[in-house]
Amino acid sequence: MNNFSGTSYSTANPQQYLSARAIARRQRQHIAVSERDFPPNTSYIQSINNLGAKVLYKTHWFNGVLVETNSTTLSQILALPFVNCFT
Numbered sequence: 001m002n003n004f005s006g007t008s009y010s011t012a013n014p015q016q017y018l019s020a021r022a023i024a025r026r027q028r029q030h031i032a033v034s035e036r037d038f039p040p041n042t043s044y045i046q047s048i049n050n051l052g053a054k055v056l057y058k059t060h061w062f063n064g065v066l067v068e069t070n071s072t073t074l075s076q077i078l079a080l081p082f083v084n085c086f087t
Contacts, residue, residue: 009038017060040065044082051076 009017014033018026026033040058045065049055053069067077078085 007038007041011035011037036063038063041082044080047080047082048077053077 011033014023014026014037017039018033018037023033025031037060039060040063045055045058048065048067051069052073053067055065055067057066059065067074069077077083
């Protein structure tokens with residue numbers, strides 16, 4: 001997943017999605033908060049759930065999710081416009 005549109009998160013309010021420790025570390029190291037720090041888009045996750053897949057894990061770093069599903073549902077997920085699969 002790589003599209004940041006439709007999110008309720010903002011770089012102006014990183015406390016919504018980053019821990020106080022992460023924010024402090026970024027300030028110490030002069031690392032700006034960017035859209036790449038946003039959690040995966042909840043509407044995208046819901047679309048994947050609606051297909052019948054089970055979301056096991058969400059990752060900010062890769063802006064993605066790990067899912068458990070069957071091969072038919074996997075094909076449907078891979079066809080979604082917001083999905084990029086790296087193997």
